[in-house]
Each structure stands twice: as structure tokens, then as C-alpha cells.
Amino acid sequence: MKxxxxxxxxxxxxxxxxxxxxAEASAFVVQKRLxxxxxxxxxPIRADHAEIGRMGSEKVEAFTASAGAASHAAxxxxxxxxxxxxxxxxxxxxxxxxxxxxxxxxKRLALQTEQVAQFWGQAMVDGMALWSQGLSAQAKIxxxxxxRVTENAKRLKD
Numbered sequence: 325m326k327x328x329x330x331x332x333x334x335x336x337x338x339x340x341x342x343x344x345x346x347a348e349a350s351a352f353v354v355q356k357r358l359x360x361x362x363x364x365x366x367x368p369i370r371a372d373h374a375e376i377g378r379m380g381s382e383k384v385e386a387f388t389a390s391a392g393a394a395s396h397a398a399x400x401x402x403x404x405x406x407x408x409x410x411x412x413x414x415x416x417x418x419x420x421x422x423x424x425x426x427x428x429x430x431k432r433l434a435l436q437t438e439q440v441a442q443f444w445g446q447a448m449v450d451g452m453a454l455w456s457q458g459l460s461a462q463a464k465i466x467x468x469x470x471x472r473v474t475e476n477a478k479r480l481k482d
Contacts, residue, residue: 349477389468397461
């Protein structure tokens with residue numbers, strides 16, 4: 325997965341906005357629901373039982389979906405890390421083999437320099453890929469929670 329840094333930063337910014345929207349919507353929903361609960365304590369007959377009743381089940385649904393997304397993302401990232409470790413191990417073994425075959429000291433030094441540069445270059449690429457994958461996971465994990473809380477906020481504004 326090769327993405328320009330600008331794409332990764334845009335994804336990070338989008339996640340930040342999503343988190344901010346969730347925080348604002350959550351504060352609004354909590355305020356409105358506390359008002360409904362206070363009203364229910366004063367006059368239980370006229371309480372908004374539908375709203376009070378959905379408070380628990382909707383959280384279970386949203387957090388279950390979020391946990392499922394987190395589990396899937398963790399598995400995918402684990403696979404990516406395993407692939408990186410396998411590839412890196414294979415490359416390091418190939419580098420050692422090439423160094424052991426080289427008899428000229430100057431060429432061996434040049435080969436080592438090239439190998440180190442390739443290693444660190446690949447480490448940067450792998451790090452960026454994992455960063456991008458982590459941001460994608462974050463977005464998927466937040467999505468069900470964001471959807472639920474913003475739906476609640478919209479409904480409670482009416």
C-alpha cells in the first residue's frame with residue numbers, strides 16, 4: 325500500500341474531524357437525555373420511554389460494531405506486520421549471503437552501504453503503510469459510533 329504523505333495526512337485530519345463531531349454530538353445527546361431522565365423522574369407517565377429505552381441497546385449495537393471493526397483491523401495489521409517481518413528476514417538473509425560471497429573489501433563496504441540505505445528506505449515505506457493502515461482502522465472503528473451519536477443528535481434536535 326503506497327500512499328503519498330498528503331493522503332495519509334488528509335485521512336488523519338478526517339479522523340480528527342470525525343472525533344470532534346462525535347465529541348460534540350455526544351455532549352449534546354448526553355445533555356438532552358439527562359433532561360429527559362430528569363423529566364421522567366418528575367413525571368414518569370409523560371416520560372419519553374422510547375428514548376430512555378434505546379439508551380442501552382443502541383450503545384451495545386454501536387460498540388459491538390466498533391469492536392468488530394477493531395478486531396478485523398487488528399487482524400489485518402497483524403498480517404501486515406507478519407509480512408513485513410518475513411520480507412525483512414528474507415532480505416537480510418539475502419544481504420548476508422551477498423556479503424559473504426564478496427571477497428573485495430571495497431565492494432563489500434559499498435554493498436553494505438547500499439543494503440543499509442535500502443533497509444532504511446523500506447522501513448520508511450513500511451512505516452508509512454502501517455500508519456495509513458492504522459488511520460483506516462481508526463476510521464472504521466469510529467464509524468458505527470459516529471453514525472449512532474450523530475443520528476441521535478439530529479433526532480434530539482427536532
